[in-house]
Amino acid sequence: MAAVKLLGASLSPYSCRIICALKLKGIPYEYIEEDLLNKSPSLLQYNPVHKKIPVLVHGGRPICESAVILRYIDETWPQNPLLPTDPYERAVALFWIKFADDKTSSIAMMYLTTGEVQEKAAKECSEMLETMEEHGLVEGKKFFGGDEINMVDIAFCLVAHWLGVIEEVTGLKPFEPHKFPKLNSWIQNFKSVPVIKESLPGTKTMLAFFKGRREMVLASKSS
Amino acid sequence: MERGVVLLDFWPSMFGMRTRIALAEKEIKYEYREEDLRNKSDLLLQMNPVHKKIPVLIHNGKPVCESLNQVQYIDEVWNDRAPLLPANTYKRANARFWADFVDKKIYDLGSKIWRTKGEEQEAAKKEFIDCLKLLEGELGDNHYFGGKDFGYVDVALVPFYCWFYAYEQCGNFSIEAECPKLIAWAKRCMQKESVAKSLADQEKIYEFVLHLKKVFGIE
Numbered sequence: 001m002a003a004v005k006l007l008g009a010s011l012s013p014y015s016c017r018i019i020c021a022l023k024l025k026g027i028p029y030e031y032i033e034e035d036l037l038n039k040s041p042s043l044l045q046y047n048p049v050h051k052k053i054p055v056l057v058h059g060g061r062p063i064c065e066s067a068v069i070l071r072y073i074d075e076t077w078p079q080n081p082l083l084p085t086d087p088y089e090r091a092v093a094l095f096w097i098k099f100a101d102d103k104t105s106s107i108a109m110m111y112l113t114t115g116e117v118q119e120k121a122a123k124e125c126s127e128m129l130e131t132m133e134e135h136g137l138v139e140g141k142k143f144f145g146g147d148e149i150n151m152v153d154i155a156f157c158l159v160a161h162w163l164g165v166i167e168e169v170t171g172l173k174p175f176e177p178h179k180f181p182k183l184n185s186w187i188q189n190f191k192s193v194p195v196i197k198e199s200l201p202g203t204k205t206m207l208a209f210f211k212g213r214r215e216m217v218l219a220s221k222s223s
Numbered sequence: 224m225e226r227g228v229v230l231l232d233f234w235p236s237m238f239g240m241r242t243r244i245a246l247a248e249k250e251i252k253y254e255y256r257e258e259d260l261r262n263k264s265d266l267l268l269q270m271n272p273v274h275k276k277i278p279v280l281i282h283n284g285k286p287v288c289e290s291l292n293q294v295q296y297i298d299e300v301w302n303d304r305a306p307l308l309p310a311n312t313y314k315r316a317n318a319r320f321w322a323d324f325v326d327k328k329i330y331d332l333g334s335k336i337w338r339t340k341g342e343e344q345e346a347a348k349k350e351f352i353d354c355l356k357l358l359e360g361e362l363g364d365n366h367y368f369g370g371k372d373f374g375y376v377d378v379a380l381v382p383f384y385c386w387f388y389a390y391e392q393c394g395n396f397s398i399e400a401e402c403p404k405l406i407a408w409a410k411r412c413m414q415k416e417s418v419a420k421s422l423a424d425q426e427k428i429y430e431f432v433l434h435l436k437k438v439f440g441i442e
Contacts, residue, residue, distance in 0.1 A: 049324065049357060063316045065323055072316040087299040091287045098289055099273065135273050 002059030004029040007043050009036055010201050011209055013104075013158040014066040015054045019199045020154045021070055025077045067101055070151050082151040093152050096136055096144060100155040103128040107158055110174075111166050111214050114221050118170070125163075126174040129183060132159070137182040142189045153190055157200070159183075160190045165206045169214050228253035229281040231267050233260055235431050237330070238290035239278040240382035240421050245294045247417035248373070249301040291322055294378055307375045321361055321368065322379035328354045329383050337393040337432050338441055348394050355402045362408055373415060381418055384409040388425035389432040 006022065006029050008015030022029050034043055034053050046055045046062035056063045056072065063072045074082045084090050106128060109121035136144065136152075144152035167173050177184040190196055230246070230253055232239035246253055258267055258277050270279045270286035279286050280293040287296045298307040309315050332354065335347035358380065362368055368376035387398050387409075399406040412418045436442070 058313075061313060063313075063320070065320055068316050068319045068323060071319065072312060075312045075315070087296055088282070088285055088287070090299070091292050091296045094292050094295070095273075095288055098292065131273055 005032060005057040006030070007032045007034050007046065007055040007057070008053050009034050011206055012053060013162050016157050016199060016201065017066050017154050018054045018056060018069055020157065020196060021073045021082060023195045023199055024082070025073065025080050027073070027077055067097055067155070070154065074151065082154070093144070093150065096152045097155045100152070100158070104156070104158040107163055107166055110172055111170050111210055112217055114217065122172045122174050129159070129175055129180055133180045133183050137186055139182065143186065149190065149193055149196070160187045161200050162206070165203060165210055168207060169210045227283070229256060230254070231256050231258050231264070231270065231277050231279040231281070233258050233277050235423050235428055236277060237382035237386060240423070241290040241378050242278045242280055242293045242297070243421035244378050244381070244417050245297040245307060247421055248305045248307065249297060250304070251297070251301060291326065291379060294375065307378060309369070309374065318369070318375045321358070321376045325376070325379045329380070333383065333386060333390055336390045337436070338439070340442070344394060348396055352401045355398065355405050359402055359404045362404065366411065367408070373412065377412060381409060381412045382422060384413070385422040385425045385428050389429040392429055393432065
């Protein structure tokens, strides 16, 4: 079995997606923490196009972009499949994974920006949550994947775990549990899955880090 | 509910063209329905309630949205002919990576080239060419991005070729001068019937862009 390495960042939700998938499939791997302010020569060599984490290295060959990595893992290690086998159901799942990729950046924008730009990000985040509630989640289904979590649930880990921290750091509150009952249930269910619980970074560390980043953003705006 | 295959589309859309090419490669008979994007049909709004966008592929009454998703779906369902994604998992990941790169970069940069002027336009032109050069690097000496055979990345990228003329006119530059290998690849793709009949005419695209500029009040 060729060696598996993951270049990641402990507080990155995209890195977390990969950890969740590897752990769900029981794949042993070596984890390398990258300092994103001082990227290693390895990272720049493995991902010359985007220079970003996560990068999965399997048998010495790199795979980049978290959504691409997730599919590679699912296809290479078929145990505990993370996508439906039916092509139509799979297309629906891939639609939601792309939606997660396209829309969850509004959450990062909420702490990275101020003023009108920040307001726009908060509005986009609200719209994303409304869409998930109305179109993505089905009453009675525990997860996007049904009774078990799948790739779509993993793709939305940013919403389940990072959004709360960003809300606390910025004072903005796009997610109100009573307004999003299905989403609220999903978040509780998702975070209760043992593999997910052990893959998510600690809230205290996240708060300290994002508070610090937020202060830097505010400081640079006022200077 | 309808049986068979229906494509809700808009003639200049490079995303719709991807799906048209995939359907043509697999020789699938389908009904093409032109959407008026200023007056979207009830069917479109019902089939893609989240984004309300074309293209939408409807197969046996069920919608598949997002063009690359549609191409993968077509490849999986009609898997007995003209494979678009490689069989090897690593090569497949590589193909998805580059199709994702096209999605992330080419449309937005191309749009900026015709929508903006001055410094913003110059910056967009430069980044656009840089991205095309990266794609040339990935193509290497291969006939297609898929290697010997036309494949997924070729489908993802080639529709933009019919928009290049409009970008060049608006940006006052030559893409062929900067990226001759890529243009040679595009012309090679245009030799294929599935591509030639799916792409719009570049002069018509340029007329369409000029019309959009008028509508948006862009000089």
